[in-house]
Amino acid sequence: MKQYKHSVSLDLEKCKGCTNCLKRCPTEAIRIRDGHAVINSDVCIDCGECIRRCPYQAKKANFDRYEDIDAKKYRIALPAPSFYGQFVDLDDVDYVLQGLLDIGFDDVFEVARAAEIVTEYTRRYMSEQDISYPVINSACPAVVRLITLRFPYLCAHVIPMMPPIELAGKIAREEAIAKHPELKPEDIAIVFISPCPAKASYVKNGFLGEKSHVDYVVSMSDIYFKLIGVMKKNATPKATSQSGMIGMSWASTGGEASALFNDKYLAADGIENVIHVLDEIETGHFPMLQFVELNACPGGCVGGVATVENPYIARVRLQALRRYLPVSQNRLEKSDNEGYPEEILFPKDLEYRPVGKFDDDLTTAMQKMSEIEDLAASLPALDCGSCGAPTCRAFAEDVVLGGRSIDECIVYMRERIQKMVQYPGEE
Amino acid sequence: MAETLRFHYEVDGNNFTSAGAASVEVKRKLRQLGFDAETIRRVSIAMYEGEINMVVHARGGSADVYVDKDCITIILADRGPGIPDISLAMQEGYSTAPDNIRALGFGAGMGLPNMKRYTDEMKIETVLGKGTTVTIKVYTNGANKL
Numbered sequence: 001m002k003q004y005k006h007s008v009s010l011d012l013e014k015c016k017g018c019t020n021c022l023k024r025c026p027t028e029a030i031r032i033r034d035g036h037a038v039i040n041s042d043v044c045i046d047c048g049e050c051i052r053r054c055p056y057q058a059k060k061a062n063f064d065r066y067e068d069i070d071a072k073k074y075r076i077a078l079p080a081p082s083f084y085g086q087f088v089d090l091d092d093v094d095y096v097l098q099g100l101l102d103i104g105f106d107d108v109f110e111v112a113r114a115a116e117i118v119t120e121y122t123r124r125y126m127s128e129q130d131i132s133y134p135v136i137n138s139a140c141p142a143v144v145r146l147i148t149l150r151f152p153y154l155c156a157h158v159i160p161m162m163p164p165i166e167l168a169g170k171i172a173r174e175e176a177i178a179k180h181p182e183l184k185p186e187d188i189a190i191v192f193i194s195p196c197p198a199k200a201s202y203v204k205n206g207f208l209g210e211k212s213h214v215d216y217v218v219s220m221s222d223i224y225f226k227l228i229g230v231m232k233k234n235a236t237p238k239a240t241s242q243s244g245m246i247g248m249s250w251a252s253t254g255g256e257a258s259a260l261f262n263d264k265y266l267a268a269d270g271i272e273n274v275i276h277v278l279d280e281i282e283t284g285h286f287p288m289l290q291f292v293e294l295n296a297c298p299g300g301c302v303g304g305v306a307t308v309e310n311p312y313i314a315r316v317r318l319q320a321l322r323r324y325l326p327v328s329q330n331r332l333e334k335s336d337n338e339g340y341p342e343e344i345l346f347p348k349d350l351e352y353r354p355v356g357k358f359d360d361d362l363t364t365a366m367q368k369m370s371e372i373e374d375l376a377a378s379l380p381a382l383d384c385g386s387c388g389a390p391t392c393r394a395f396a397e398d399v400v401l402g403g404r405s406i407d408e409c410i411v412y413m414r415e416r417i418q419k420m421v422q423y424p425g426e427e
Numbered sequence: 428m429a430e431t432l433r434f435h436y437e438v439d440g441n442n443f444t445s446a447g448a449a450s451v452e453v454k455r456k457l458r459q460l461g462f463d464a465e466t467i468r469r470v471s472i473a474m475y476e477g478e479i480n481m482v483v484h485a486r487g488g489s490a491d492v493y494v495d496k497d498c499i500t501i502i503l504a505d506r507g508p509g510i511p512d513i514s515l516a517m518q519e520g521y522s523t524a525p526d527n528i529r530a531l532g533f534g535a536g537m538g539l540p541n542m543k544r545y546t547d548e549m550k551i552e553t554v555l556g557k558g559t560t561v562t563i564k565v566y567t568n569g570a571n572k573l
Contacts, residue, residue: 152464279451282468283475284541357461362496365460366432373432 005204006041007062007197008051014058019385021050021059026271027146031398032388042355043149046198047142047271047296048305061197061306063219066103066226073189074180076172077105077223078165078214081112081243082195082251082301084321085314086224087231093248093321098237100223102230105191108239109172112247114164116330119246119259121344125159126262126290132157134266134281134289137256139163141202142296143274144350151278152352157292160346162207164250165192165199169213170343191216193223195304196297210347219306244328252315253300257293265291270298358401372396380411432494438478438503440487449490450474460494466567469545470499473563476538477503483528484508485559499565509555517543 015036022030022037029043030050037050037059051059069075077100084093097108118139126135136157138144147154169190177183192214194200200217249255254267266289268277274294280286297303299311307314358365372393379392387408389395398404407413434456436449454471474490481488485507493500510516517539524534539561543549548564 150458153468279454280447282454282471283447283450284472285447285475287535352464354458354461356459358459360461362461366430366494366496369432369456369460370430373434 004041004044005201006039006044007046007200007204008039008044008048009060009062010037010039011058011060012036014056015054016056016058018055019390020053020055022385022388022390023383024049024053025390026275027149028390028394030390032385045142045145045149045271045296046196046201047146048197049271051197051305061200061219063194063197063200063222063306064191064216066191066218066222069189069191069216069218071104074106074176074183074187075104075189075191076107076109076176078109078111078168078172078190078192080165080193080195080199080220080251080301081110081115081248081318082304082307082314083193083220083223084248085251085302085318086220086307086309087228087317090317090321092237093241093243094237094239095231095233096227097239097241099227099231101239103223103226107172107176109168109175110241110243110247111164111168111192112243112250113330114166114168114171114247115250115256116244116247116328117167117332118161118164118344119256119328120330120332121161121340122159122256123260123262124338124340125161126260134286134292135159136281136292137294138346139250139256140198140295140297140301141207142196142198142271143294145198146271146275146296147278148350148353149355151282152354153282154278155350155352157281158350160350161340162344162346163202165202166207166213167344168192173213189216190214191218193218193220195220195301195307197305198296208347208350220304221306221308224308242329244326244330245322246328247330248318248322248325251300251318252302252311253295254293255300257291260291262290264289265293267293267295269295269300269303271296368400371400375399375406379409382411384411386410434492434494436490436492438481438487438490440482440485443482446479446482447475450478453492457494457499462499462567466499466565470501470565473542473545473565474501474503476542477501477561477563479533480538480561481505481507483524483533488558497567499567500562501564502560502562504558504560506558509557509559510551510553511555513551513553 017032017035022032027043027045029040030037051061084096100108138159138161172190173188176188194217203212203214203217206212246259253269257265257267268274302314303311358368376393376396381392383391387395389398399406439445450471454467457467485505488505491502515521519540520536522534522536528534542563546563547566550562553559
């Protein structure tokens with residue numbers, strides 16, 4: 001199996017080996033080893049929660065830098081809709097698009113446009129006969145990865161439709177070639193301006209074996225600071241936004257779902273809430289639901305760790321920005337009234353790839369589970385994290401499965417030392 | 428032959444928001460043990476329904492889960508009012524859940540029927556005024572009714 005490439009890294013100098021990220025990692029992917037955090041890449045879903053929690057800024061999201069993009073290429077910026085919510089006193093998205101051209105991009109393609117097209121196809125999909133309800137959105141790569149690792153039964157519920165970023169990359173390249181026939185596809189650099197590291201990982205790894213249409217992923221905060229220098233707003237922008245309310249709404253939680261005009265939906269945000277909801281759906285608890293929109297970040301994409309603005313403020317700004325926009329500016333051609341273009345569908349089925357199985361042999365797995373249960377019952381249940389594992393239970397697993405020493409538990413050690421002092425020579 | 432694994436859970440009847448927590452925990456353990464997705468789903472749905480039943484009707488109880496290689500057994504025991512008419516309770520859509528529980532989306536009268544549907548064996552022992560014990564079994568190979 002190919003190693004999954006992640007976009008969260010650690011600054012060893014800054015990491016104190018504290019337990020903040022350890023305790024908040026939703027998949028228990030982090031351990032503290034030799035005084036600093038180590039991430040298990042098999043389990044990490046790039047949700048960015050550890051970056052959000054680290055008080056020392058030791059956890060970093062790895063993005064491409066704008067300067068690293070070959071300036072000889074025809075560079076197309078793909079701003080995520082959440083980007084528009086970052087700016088103070090912005091009353092027109094066109095200033096942002098113009099700013100992107102002013103800092104050196106050759107062209108701009110709004111991801112919100114692609115989002116409106118995905119919305120149209122999603123509505124069509126929701127009217128199909130043989131689909132598994134509830135349909136779960138595929139836009140958040142952290143959620144999709146979580147489902148493939150932990151929710152076998154829900155893989156078939158994820159809408160088999162590529163996320164807007166992918167469609168945007170494809171159309172942007174095609175439009176550029178149509179405008180400039182001298183360009184070859186490889187002369188073009190598609191640059192996504194991302195609110196989160198999960199999208200960076202998504203692009204680096206490709207999806208279901210296919211290479212992404214996006215070439216670079218830069219951080220929203222990186223571009224934001226370049227942009228505020230040039231966005232003077234004293235000249236009328238030449239660039240014009242081509243997205244409507246629906247596309248802009250995808251930036252925050254509930255936007256994608258409400259655009260389906262089907263009120264049997266649920267929208268949950270924040271990775272822990274998402275996990276709770278998935279657990280309940282898997283148990284068959286919400287039979288009335290038809291669509292489930294899940295976003296790993298609090299508030300939706302506006303809550304991504306690479307954004308600069310508070311997600312709730314960003315959401316309010318987006319509400320103001322989209323106020324006088326048409327509902328949608330990207331609709332399907334009249335002739336496109338059934339089926340789906342190949343590029344919008346998943347190239348193959350979403351596959352369950354379980355992690356954390358104790359052993360391939362059931363008897364051995366059961367023996368290990370039994371040892372873990374016994375050990376966990378003897379541990380202090382403080383979940384203090386001093387041993388480097390997030391909980392006593394996880395520590396018991398590390399001891400039985402990973403060969404860690406029980407002596408790493410400071411409570412256990414203290415008791416042992418007390419006994420040694422009381423009854424010297426008996427150990 | 429591996430020894431049977433046993434897990435014990437107290438289901439808190441005073442805290443409705445935690446109802447279903449034990450079945451999520453069991454699901455996690457079965458996944459770690461490497462059971463197939465379908466088995467895990469059947470066990471977790473049946474156990475979830477049982478947990479909810481105990482919280483709604485009996486102010487909680489206990490759940491004991493026994494995991495063998497070929498069979499998963501769950502014994503849900505409560506000290507609630509008992510079930511006066513089991514065949515009526517087994518009818519789909521029949522429910523005695525109070526209104527405030529229905530307002531939460533429960534009480535559709537599918538609890539016991541779903542437990543039967545998703546398991547291979549189900550046994551109900553009930554004494555009015557004393558309590559109810561429901562034993563369900565899911566065989567992990569074969570004997571699949573679905």
